[in-house]
Amino acid sequence: MPMRTLDPNFSSLLLESMADGVFTLDEQGRITSWNPSIERITGYSAQEAIGQPCALLNFTECFKESCPTGITECGILTYGRLDGRECFLRHKEGHDVPVIKSARLVRDEQGIIKGVVETVTDLTELQKARHEAEEAARRLGEIHRFDRIIGKSHAMQQVFSAIEAAAASEATILVQGESGTGKELVASAIHHHSARKGMPFVTVNCSALSETLLESELFGHVKGAFTGAIRDRVGRFEEADGGTIFLDEIAEISPFIQVKLLRVVQEREIERVGESRKRRIDIRIIAASNKDLLQQVQQGAFREDLFYRLKVFPILIPPLxxxxxxxxxxxxxxxxxxxxxxxxxxxxxxxxxxxxxxxxxxxxxxxxxxxxxxxxxxxxxxxxxxxxxxxxxxxRFAYRPAPLKDGGPPAPSGWFAKPLTRDLLMNLLDECVWNKAEVGRRLGVSRTAVWKYMKKWEIPLRK
The missing domain is CATH 1.10.8.60 (Helicase, Ruva Protein; domain 3)
Incomplete structure (x- = not known):
């Protein structure tokens, strides 16, 4: 069947209308045609490009890592084609343009090489979209994370905002939340985003020491202050000078230590145990408690004046x-x-x-x-x-069954009873190969109780 040829005028219009850049090379590797899109992508006009070698565009990759000096060294003669190679070309103004490059070797009916056709797709907008997507993902990560604190809930976003506000101030902070909510992480984040971030961050667990040991730990002591004080010791307040001290479990300190701490909060002065000399300290105080300090005040277990000194800026961490x-x-x-x-x-x-x-x-x-x-x-x-x-x-908590109405076994104690359904019991029996003792262990009930549930729901003893 004879091959149909396109009208040369139509071919020219087709090349001019293409969004992709298209150019051709002769058998010597010189540019012979140059469509408007390749002009836009490269910055070179047809007059500037025609007659120049392909190396004019300085592609970062082709068949090898970079373009050769001439077509005789080019892999197109060996392989005959190049498909979808993502790389960069050098724009006339000197900047790199991300592109996808393809090439085809053209031969006549006798197999004689007539030249090369190359197409170039501009990836600038795609790369911009990629960067925007990566930036959006990074910002999304920032929204869900503050240092090592993770959370996307509205409650945690409020905590993150409070941390940022606290870090920008010098106010005394009271962090409250149940055990395991991350109070020390919050205190650390405040310190490391504040103007004091290059200075010490000192942590003291106030519940871990007796009154005497805690006094010495916080304020330090001088030699001979008590039995065993064989040398002067710097306290944690002095160690934190210029930085931040984090007083965890503050509700556990004794009335005596509360009085001494009140003086530190008010005056920013300390006295070592066994010494009457006052020492000035420059510290940021962050306190934390897993108890409701206001309730402790109302019960007379914590000083009201100290409570209000500590809660200048309170942060409440919600439980999980x-x-x-x-x-x-x-x-x-x-x-x-x-x-x-x-x-x-x-x-x-x-x-x-x-x-x-x-x-x-x-x-x-x-x-x-x-x-x-x-x-x-x-x-x-x-x-x-x-x-x-x-x-x-x-x-066991997840599989905790509700008690049977006919006097069956009671559910184990817990926060709530999740009803055991026939389907759930069937699934468990399948998982345990119908071993009722194992099902009972997973449910936290006896083997007999499992049998009673099976009888109630008319489940056969064996599948």
């Missing part, structure tokens, strides 16, 4: 059970941490295990969740954490 939308982010974060720590490559959690993690009330908050993920890493043998990789108390 009140911000469950943060759990998937935290699970991903803890899995990434454990992957780096253990060298494993666990990709995530299954839907079933994630549902259990979402349902559990987390009395130990984020710290308990982190421990649960670490526990799961010990048992996980696949790519994803599954139900039975989780700690047993979390599994």
């Amino acid at each position: 059970r009140e911000r469950k939308e943060d759990i998937p982010c935290l699970v991903t974060h803890f899995i990434e941490l454990q992957n780096r720590k253990t060298g494993l490559v666990i990709k995530g959690a299954t839907k079933t295990s994630m549902r259990i993690l979402m349902d559990y009330p987390w009395p130990g908050n984020a710290r308990e969740l982190e421990n649960a993920i670490e526990h799961a890493f010990v048992l996980c043998a696949g790519d994803y954490i599954d139900v039975f990789d989780l700690p047993v108390e979390i599994r």
Whole structure:
């Protein structure tokens, strides 16, 4: 069948209308045609380009890492084609333009080389879109993260805003929240985003020491102040000079230490134990408590004047059970941490295990969740954490049955009773190969109780 040829005028219009840059080379590697799109992409006009070698464009990649000096060294003669090579060309004004380059060797009917056709697709807009997407992803990560604090919930966004405001001031901060919510992380974030970030950040757990030891720990002592004081000792307040001191579990300090601390907060002065000399200190104080300090004041366990001195700028960290939308982010974060720590490559959690993690009330908050993920890493043998990789108390809570109306076994104690359905029991029986003792262990009930549920729902003893 004879080959149809296009009208030369139509061919010219076709090349001129193409969005991709198109140019041709003769058998010597000199440019012979140059469409308007390649003019736009490269900055070279047809008059400037025609007659020049392909090396004019200085592609960063072709068949090899860079273009050769002439067509005789070019891989197009060997391979005959180049498909979709992503690289850069050098614009006339000197900057690099991201492009996709393709090329075809053209021969006549006798197989004699007539030249080369090259097409160039401008990726500038695509690369811009890529950068914008990467920047959006980075900003999204910033929204969900503040240092090592993770959370996308509205409550945590308020905490992040409070941290930023606190870091920009010198006010005394009171951080309140249940154990495991990350109070020390908040204090650290405030310090490391403040003007004092290059100075010491000193942490003291006030519940870990007796009154006498805590006094010495905070204020220091001089030689001979008490039995065993064989030399002068600098206290934690002095160690924090110029920086920040974080007083964790502040509700546990005795009335005596409360009086001494009040003086420090008011005057920024301390006296070492056994010494009457006052020492000036320049410190930022951040206190924290897992108890309601106002309630402690009302009960007479904490000084009211100290309470109001400490809560100049209060920050309340919500418990994990009140911000469950943060759990998937935290699970991903803890899995990434454990992957780096253990060298494993666990990709995530299954839907079933994630549902259990979402349902559990987390009395130990984020710290308990982190421990649960670490526990799961010990048992996980696949790519994803599954139900039975989780700690047993979390599994038992998820599968806790409601009591039978006919006097069946009571549900184990807990925050709530999740009704055991026939389908759930059937699934558990399948998972345990119909071993009723194992099902009972997972439910936290006896083998007899499992049998009673099976009888109630007319489930056969064996499948």
